[in-house]
Amino acid sequence: MAVAQIEKPKTSVPGQYLGYALQPVRLCFHLLDAPNDADVSMEHLDDIAVHYADGTHMLEQTKSALSGNPASDRSVELWKAMANWADLCVAGAVGIQSTRFRYYVTPSAGGALVGRMHSAQNKAAVEDVLKEIASAKIKGKPESTAYPHIARFLAAGDEICRGIIASFELVVVVDPLDAIRGKLQALLPPSMLDDFVKAAIGIAKAAADELIREKCPPILSPANFRNRFRAFVMKHNLAGLLEPTTGAPSTDQIAHIIDGAPLFVRQLAAIEASQQMLVTAVSDWLRTTADKINWAAAGSIVEQSIDELDTSLERHHTLVADEIADTLSAESPSVRGRAIYRRCAALQMPLEGRTLPLYFIPGEFNDLADDTRLGWHPDHKTLFPKT
Incomplete structure (x- = not known):
């Protein structure tokens, strides 16, 4: 008997269960x-x-x-x-x-x-x-x-x-x-x-x-x-965890954002960020943006808490930028800018006392850079003036 062609299984599940098919x-x-x-x-x-x-x-x-x-x-x-x-x-x-x-x-x-x-x-x-x-x-x-x-x-x-x-x-x-x-x-x-x-x-x-x-x-x-x-259960008290609401974006989604050159991408380009740094930054920004919308819509967070977090991030950025200006004054603006970005992206802070996904703080820094509230190049205020 000839071997029949096997159809790839297809899903047909419009129902959603805690957000999953x-x-x-x-x-x-x-x-x-x-x-x-x-x-x-x-x-x-x-x-x-x-x-x-x-x-x-x-x-x-x-x-x-x-x-x-x-x-x-x-x-x-x-x-x-x-x-x-x-x-x-x-x-x-x-x-x-x-x-x-x-x-x-x-x-x-x-x-x-x-x-x-x-x-x-x-x-x-x-x-x-x-x-x-x-x-x-x-x-x-x-x-x-x-x-x-x-x-x-x-x-x-x-x-x-x-x-x-x-x-x-x-x-x-x-x-x-x-x-x-x-x-x-x-x-x-x-x-x-x-x-x-x-x-x-x-x-x-x-x-x-x-x-x-x-x-x-x-x-x-x-x-x-x-x-x-x-291990997840042992590490987290779920009352203190803000759970990701979306998976990692596709390569096409990331490429589309980079090609569109939003301000935070141009801020990274100004410090000659590597392609991998750009890809990671865009992925973090996309997931963070989705989480903020979904958490607020679900009532998981108070929207004003994001404002408080942003104020803390701006303060941290200022302190890091001042330190880099002192310690790396002989380096080029791009080197100093990448050092500032890496130091900020490595920061982890809670929101409302609750643990955030690892990508969230870097994503929020890029959101602030997109709004020209901070930047990476030492001359970012001149290069990217507020409009």
């Missing part, structure tokens, strides 16, 4: 739940997959049912999932006898056929379901939207189809966060539980995103994740 939520849960010697992947074999040490797998398709019913008898989403699973089996990526096929839906959905697949526990029941799938009632006409996916599923052959049906699991939950809360609630006070849940999801997603950026398969170790999350 469904796949990172489920990734986080499985990283907390899977054995230490397993691996968990996202958008690799499937939306989520657990790779067990003995070579077996659990493939999970995640579907949000906020609109429509992805578990109805002729749902295109259902049959895409079934066909993709069949393709993986045909290609030998997973074993039909060593894989569980989970269809995970939230908050509520169902259908007669998926119910029978879930309950098919013997050969006769499996055979009856396979015959129903091949019937005109389910398979439908060639011009129907589900037909190509049902046909692709059936084309994998009866043995594979029977194996998928026999190992099919339908899981329907109202709130996908409850499973993560259940893993953490014994160790954390209720008032802080959702903050830690959100942090855990963010750590899981960031780890997967980092692997993707490095062009590596997004396969994570539950043991490593739990160690990282445990």
Whole structure:
């Protein structure tokens, strides 16, 4: 039999859970739940997959049912999932006898056929379901939207189809966060539980995103994740942590800002900043700008606190600039300017007594430079006068 083309799993999750889509939520849960010697992947074999040490797998398709019913008898989403699973089996990526096929839906959905697949526990029941799938009632006409996916599923052959049906699991939950809360609630006070849940999801997603950026398969170790999350919990009292609201910007986003040459970029160019210094500064500035907007909108901070922070940063800048003028007076203006910038960017301060992400203070310094409230070149007031 020819190896079928395997479709890359696609997400269809309009729901947001503490700001995250469904796949990172489920990734986080499985990283907390899977054995230490397993691996968990996202958008690799499937939306989520657990790779067990003995070579077996659990493939999970995640579907949000906020609109429509992805578990109805002729749902295109259902049959895409079934066909993709069949393709993986045909290609030998997973074993039909060593894989569980989970269809995970939230908050509520169902259908007669998926119910029978879930309950098919013997050969006769499996055979009856396979015959129903091949019937005109389910398979439908060639011009129907589900037909190509049902046909692709059936084309994998009866043995594979029977194996998928026999190992099919339908899981329907109202709130996908409850499973993560259940893993953490014994160790954390209720008032802080959702903050830690959100942090855990963010750590899981960031780890997967980092692997993707490095062009590596997004396969994570539950043991490593739990160690990282445990260290995070020990380091931070979440009541004293302001959590990042956005990930690292893309290379294209950064390049777009640099090409647009806003004032803070021109201030850095005036001191002959390296390309890496520019890229880091733009990334810090973008993330800081987003955090200030999102924290204020969510009521996480009092907006006047930013003004107080800015006053402290301006004072720090003045002291650093005075010191550099004394100690590096023989150096060129660019060298002195870069020294001022590095000293300021290395500063870490709290906001409202709460720990800030490492990029925030450098980003806020660049925001002040963009507003000409401070600068890096010794003659910045002449080069970049206030308008």
